[in-house]
Amino acid sequence: MANTIITIGRQFGSGGREIGKKISEKLGISFYDKELLNRAAADSGICRELFETHDENAKNTFWSSLVSTPDALGYPPTDFFAMPIHHKVFQAQFNTIRQIANEGACVIIGRCADAALADNENVLSVFIYADKDARIDRIAKKHEITVDAAKDMIKKTDKQRAAFYNYYTSKKWGDLKSYDLTLNSSVFGIDGCVDLIIESLNKR
Amino acid sequence: MANTIITIGRQFGSGGREIGKKISEKLGISFYDKELLNRAAADSGICRELFETHDENAKNTFWSSLVSTPDALGYPPTDFFAMPIHHKVFQAQFNTIRQIANEGACVIIGRCADAALADNENVLSVFIYADKDARIDRIAKKHEITVDAAKDMIKKTDKQRAAFYNYYTSKKWGDLKSYDLTLNSSVFGIDGCVDLIIESLNKR
Numbered sequence: 539m540a541n542t543i544i545t546i547g548r549q550f551g552s553g554g555r556e557i558g559k560k561i562s563e564k565l566g567i568s569f570y571d572k573e574l575l576n577r578a579a580a581d582s583g584i585c586r587e588l589f590e591t592h593d594e595n596a597k598n599t600f601w602s603s604l605v606s607t608p609d610a611l612g613y614p615p616t617d618f619f620a621m622p623i624h625h626k627v628f629q630a631q632f633n634t635i636r637q638i639a640n641e642g643a644c645v646i647i648g649r650c651a652d653a654a655l656a657d658n659e660n661v662l663s664v665f666i667y668a669d670k671d672a673r674i675d676r677i678a679k680k681h682e683i684t685v686d687a688a689k690d691m692i693k694k695t696d697k698q699r700a701a702f703y704n705y706y707t708s709k710k711w712g713d714l715k716s717y718d719l720t721l722n723s724s725v726f727g728i729d730g731c732v733d734l735i736i737e738s739l740n741k742r
Numbered sequence: 743m744a745n746t747i748i749t750i751g752r753q754f755g756s757g758g759r760e761i762g763k764k765i766s767e768k769l770g771i772s773f774y775d776k777e778l779l780n781r782a783a784a785d786s787g788i789c790r791e792l793f794e795t796h797d798e799n800a801k802n803t804f805w806s807s808l809v810s811t812p813d814a815l816g817y818p819p820t821d822f823f824a825m826p827i828h829h830k831v832f833q834a835q836f837n838t839i840r841q842i843a844n845e846g847a848c849v850i851i852g853r854c855a856d857a858a859l860a861d862n863e864n865v866l867s868v869f870i871y872a873d874k875d876a877r878i879d880r881i882a883k884k885h886e887i888t889v890d891a892a893k894d895m896i897k898k899t900d901k902q903r904a905a906f907y908n909y910y911t912s913k914k915w916g917d918l919k920s921y922d923l924t925l926n927s928s929v930f931g932i933d934g935c936v937d938l939i940i941e942s943l944n945k946r
Contacts, residue, residue, distance in 0.1 A: 662929075667918060714871060714918040718929040719938075725866075725922040730945030734923075737941050741934030 542739055543639045543658065545651040547665040547703070547711065550695035551673030551688075553723045553731070554666035558645040560732045568644035574634065581637065582630035592627045594648055594702045628706060648699065652716070653707035662742065664735055665717040669724040718742075746943055747843045747862065749855040751869040751907070751915065754899035755877030755892075757927045757935070758870035762849040764936045772848035778838065785841065786834035796831045798852055798906045832910060852903065856920070857911035866946065868939055869921040873928040922946075 544561060548554020555571055562569035570577070575589035635654040638644060639661075652663040668676075678688035696712075703711035714720050719738055721731045748765060752758020759775055766773035774781070779793035839858040842848060843865075856867040872880075874896075882892040900916075907915035918924050923942055925935045 665918065712918065714869065714916065714924045717924075718926045720918045720921075720924040722922045726942065726945045730942075734938065734942055734945055738930065738934075738938055741930045741938055 541660045542643050543651075543655060543661045544645045544735065544739075545655065545661060545663050546645065546647050547652065547663075547699075547717065548648065549667045549673060549712070550692050550699070551677040552666045552668035553676065553728050555647050556728055557666055557723065557731045557735070558647050560728065561735055562645045564732065564736060565643065567642070568638070569647075570638060570644060571647040574631065574638075574646065574649055577638070578627075578631045578634040581634050582626075584627060584630055588623065588627050589631065592624050595698045650703055650706050653703075653709065662735070662739060663716070663718045665712065665714070665720040666723050666731060667712070667720065668722060672724045745864045746847050747855075747859060747865045748849045748939065748943075749859065749865060749867050750849065750851050751856065751867075751903075751921065752852065753871045753877060753916070754896050754903070755881040756870045756872035757880065757932050759851050760932050761870055761927065761935045761939070762851050764932065765939055766849040768936065768940060769847065771846070772842070773851075774842060774848060775851040778835065778842075778850065778853055781842065782831075782835045782838040785838050786830075788831060788834055792827065792831050793835065796828050799902045854907055854910050857907075857913065866939070866943060867920070867922045869916065869918070869924040870927050870935060871916070871924065872926060876928045 544558070546554050546558045548557075558571070559569055572593075575586060575593060578584075579586040579589050631649055632654045635646060635649065635651050638646070639655050639658055652661065655661045673692055674685055674688045677683070677691055678685055681688070681691070683691070700711040703709070707716075709716040719735070721734060723731050726734060748762070750758050750762045752761075762775070763773055776797075779790060779797060782788075783790040783793050835853055836858045839850060839853065839855050842850070843859050843862055856865065859865045877896055878889055878892045881887070881895055882889055885892070885895070887895070904915040907913070911920075913920040923939070925938060927935050930938060
């Protein structure tokens with residue numbers, strides 16, 4: 539368990555980030571969500587704003603892909619300078635995820651981390667989902683928006699995450715076959731999910 | 743936990759049955775896989791062979807459905823005697839699952855038990871899957887058949903199970919949103935899955 543990397547994919551509003559944060563605190567290990575963008579920006583020298591713009595968002599990727607399609611796990615292309623910018627950003631993030639994993643145990647939220655670390659035997663790949671009403675309620679409260687606005691935000695964000703994951707990996711976002719363990723946080727609660735994921739580390 | 747019903751959906755060759763059997767032994771509760779067919783036959787008076795023929799198999803259901811489409815969870819239709827035979831068999835099984843759930847804690851393998859017990863708060867709904875090579879290996883050894891024959895058997899059986907589940911419920915077989923918890927038995931092993939499922943009963 540010493541060097542275990544826990545990657546957490548999550549439906550928007552399912553509490554996946556909170557679960558990951560609590561796991562990292564309980565185990566005393568590093569935690570990367572938006573933190574990954576800062577690190578990738580610092581590592582690569584590409585400005586932070588570009589990581590934010592392209593964060594788990596494959597928007598415009600389709601049009602670029604007509605010119606240059608990434609070979610999912612066959613990264614990196616040989617000529618970094620000739621890459622479209624969203625590929626450069628993804629490549630930099632991909633490299634940072636691998637670097638972070640070499641530094642020791644941690645929790646990484648989203649960003650195709652499970653695919654970036656596909657060859658790493660120390661990875662536990664988790665996906666968190668929740669009942670729709672619970673997600674709407676969580677997002678409406680968190681962002682202080684209406685139920686309808688929360689519904690729109692959930693739909694749009696999950697669509698972006700799915701498109702990003704499906705574009706850059708050979709797997710399917712939110713398909714159980716892409717993960718080792720999936721949990722409904724409406725059933726087990728945030729703390730229940732935290733405990734079960736930590737427990738599962740000892741069962742592999 | 744006293745009256746918990748654990749329903750286990752499973753990919754063919756994933757070890758779902760073995761996991762369920764071990765859970766029932768550890769917890770000292772009843773176990774229903776093929777046992778359900780005997781019980782449903784005895785309860786309904788319909789001969790056992792018909793339950794075997796239609797067991798998790800929606801074959802020919804499509805053609806019957808052109809005449810009479812079941813309203814998934816809107817069962818039962820009012821006129822039992824006018825039902826096509828596969829509906830009668832399903833209905834009898836559905837009734838038996840509900841009866842069994844009223845009798846106390848148990849493990850039920852497949853047969854849309856999670857849908858039959860959708861209104862029961864004591865249900866934990868699990869799905870077990872596994873890496874393809876592990877499933878092929880397990881089935882080839884268990885049935886003493888070639889790798890190619892095992893591949894065919896897996897493909898056919900999972901197709902039947904999915905068609906049966908998707909036809910008789912409003913959910914999708916093997917879609918994580920249909921379950922509370924899903925586990926890859928290639929990652930956690932049979933005993934790891936047993937322990938994690940039992941552990942999860944205390945976290946709901």
